[in-house]
Amino acid sequence: MxxxxxxxxxxxxxxxxxxxxxxxxxxxxxxxxxxxxxxxxxxxxxxxxxxxxxxxxxxxxxxxxxxxxxxxxxxxxxxxGRCGRHMWPATDATDGRGEFEMNAVEEIRQYVRSRGLEACCLDFPGSIELAIDEEELELIRSGHGEFWDEEKVTEVLGCRPGSFRGGMFHAGGGKVSPxxxxxxxxxxxxxxxxxxxxxxxxxxxxxxxxxxxxxxxxxxxxxxxxxxxxxxxxxxxxxxxESIIRPTCDVVLMTRPLPPAWKFGFTAGDDQWYGMQMQDGRIFLGGASRECECLSLESERNVNEDASRQLRDFMSKFPFLSESDIEAEWTGPPDLPQP
Ligand SMILES: Cc1cc2nc3c(=O)[nH]c(=O)nc-3n(C[C@H](O)[C@H](O)[C@H](O)COP(=O)(O)OP(=O)(O)OC[C@H]3O[C@@H](n4cnc5c(N)ncnc54)[C@H](O)[C@@H]3O)c2cc1C
The missing domain is CATH 3.50.50.60 (FAD/NAD(P)-binding domain)
Incomplete structure (x- = not known):
């Protein structure tokens, strides 16, 4: 062979x-x-x-x-298949990362167009980087983008007042069906x-x-x-x-198809949380990242209870979402951090 x-x-x-x-x-x-x-x-x-x-x-x-x-x-x-579905190139110019990611996104865009998959695969309505506390707000404000205050964020996301201190809207952010x-x-x-x-x-x-x-x-x-x-x-x-890879696992919740609620995807708490509504109306909420206790190809079904509870707490910031909307929950290894 x-x-x-x-x-x-x-x-x-x-x-x-x-x-x-x-x-x-x-x-x-x-x-x-x-x-x-x-x-x-x-x-x-x-x-x-x-x-x-x-x-x-x-x-x-x-x-x-x-x-x-x-x-x-x-x-x-x-x-x-388990990810948060953000297609969000970095704006950060360090080590050519921003340029690399912008080029990669452009390549993907062209490929998707050449395959006639735009309608179900890619959408670039922009994304929001949300601040959970004052410290994060200060950090976010020092970056690029369009600043949204607490009131605007609350209105756009339909969250409980006080859930986020504000956010930065990035026009280049998008959604992908991986x-x-x-x-x-x-x-x-x-x-x-x-x-x-x-x-x-x-x-x-x-x-x-x-x-x-x-x-x-x-x-x-x-x-x-x-x-x-x-x-x-x-x-x-x-x-x-073995000695250089330490996988972490996130938990993701997926709802049934819901009426349009979020045009934009978002991250919050320095990427600890993220959310997205896809074209079919399903909302994906993810986060609560932690080191995987044991990673086998089957273990992804074993959602960590504590992480799942934390994610549901985060979900409660959005009063229009309820436990009965959840259709599926899973875990998956997003990262390969080095110790
Ligand atoms: C919860 C979560 C949220 C994420 N959110 C985002 C996001 O919003 N935006 C973003 O850009 N990225 C996100 N990521 C990261 C992104 O999904 C990954 O970087 C990307 O999908 C990795 O692709 P991959 O092909 O390297 O790995 P995978 O998609 O994990 O593919 C690896 C494949 O290898 C197979 N495999 C493993 N071992 C064996 C074996 N021994 N023999 C044969 N097959 C094997 C597995 O079954 C699997 O199908 C997220 C990831 C997760 C898990």
């Missing part, structure tokens, strides 16, 4: 696969390899994903319903010959001469190179990362 294996089909794995296969001919245009009419295509790129996905065969992006998978009331494993974007990238790679194996847990990676051997729960795959895009789970396959 030859080629490259990508471990993990989140946003990073899908983007890597799509970029790798960008130069390849589309399957529809070249149904067989090497000009032979009978030889099946040998994939030069394997995408190995532990989670169960739609199918191992090429699948179609659901362009009308927007987010995939909500019927199961539980998003697929990985941060990509699974729609991820699926489109995967579809591109698959169309060009990449092969997706879902429910395929990579258990061990071994270097053998100039090859890499991946031991998976399905079979052993030998390739020239491997790209590991397994996010916080990387120490489980590459033990040298």
């Amino acid at each position: 030859s080629g490259i294996a990508i471990v993990g089909a989140g946003m990073a794995g899908a983007a890597a696969a799509s970029a790798l296969m960008a130069g390849a001919t589309k399957r529809a245009e070249a149904p067989t390899c090497l000009g032979s009419s009978s030889a099946p295509c040998v994939p030069s790129c394997w995408i190995l994903e532990a989670g169960a996905m739609a199918s191992c065969a090429p699948f179609t992006v659901n362009e009308t319903e927007g987010e995939r998978g909500w019927s199961s009331k539980f998003p697929p494993p990985g941060a990509t 699974l729609v974007l991820r699926d489109a990238l995967l579809q591109d790679a698959i169309d060009r010959g990449a092969r997706l194996l879902s429910s395929c847990v990579v258990e061990r990676i071994e270097e053998k001469d100039d090859r890499v051997v991946l031991h998976t729960c399905m079979k052993t795959i030998e390739v020239e190179k491997v790209i590991v895009c397994s996010n916080a789970w990387i120490p489980q396959i590459l033990s040298e990362y």
